[in-house]
Amino acid sequence: MFSRIIVTGFLVLFLSVPVMASEQVDEANATFTFKGEPIHPFLLGKFLNWMSDYRPPIVKTVDVSASYSTNEFQTEEIKRQENSWYFAERSENDRNYESMSYKWYGKMTNGVHVVEISENGGGSGHFLGLLFLRFSEGEIFWDEVKQKQLLMTIVGTY
Numbered sequence: 001m002f003s004r005i006i007v008t009g010f011l012v013l014f015l016s017v018p019v020m021a022s023e024q025v026d027e028a029n030a031t032f033t034f035k036g037e038p039i040h041p042f043l044l045g046k047f048l049n050w051m052s053d054y055r056p057p058i059v060k061t062v063d064v065s066a067s068y069s070t071n072e073f074q075t076e077e078i079k080r081q082e083n084s085w086y087f088a089e090r091s092e093n094d095r096n097y098e099s100m101s102y103k104w105y106g107k108m109t110n111g112v113h114v115v116e117i118s119e120n121g122g123g124s125g126h127f128l129g130l131l132f133l134r135f136s137e138g139e140i141f142w143d144e145v146k147q148k149q150l151l152m153t154i155v156g157t158y
Helices: 002-015 023-031 041-045
Strands: 061-063 086-093 096-107 113-120 127-142 145-157
Touching: 023 127, 023 145, 041 086, 041 096, 041 113
Parallel strands: none
Antiparallel strands: 061 145, 086 096, 096 113, 113 127, 127 145
């Protein structure tokens, strides 16, 4: 009973903290970057379903801060092309190649970002679409510390 009260009190205190705009959100809203680096193209790819799954995105929100400079989302992989597209590719061998790229067009007055995305799964096709995204701040209690997160949420596709 006592431990239940402590856990309940912790959750009420932890979850009731108001979330305010932060420097992370301000930077992302102004430049579509995190810590001065472009957001990884494959992180945007997390919002894409298989072409055969014609439905709303399965993944709705990703944690930009948690993905930053990890083995899966290395910032060194990102290349800026002359046409203002950010590009990354992965290849385990000659038969397993994929690439993802995007161009950020900016933010609308309602705070929603417009991003054109291109994906290639190794064939001759490049599949294009538009993502409509919004940034917010979240928190997670991890490794005995409360940490802020930059969250990117998809609000629409075309």
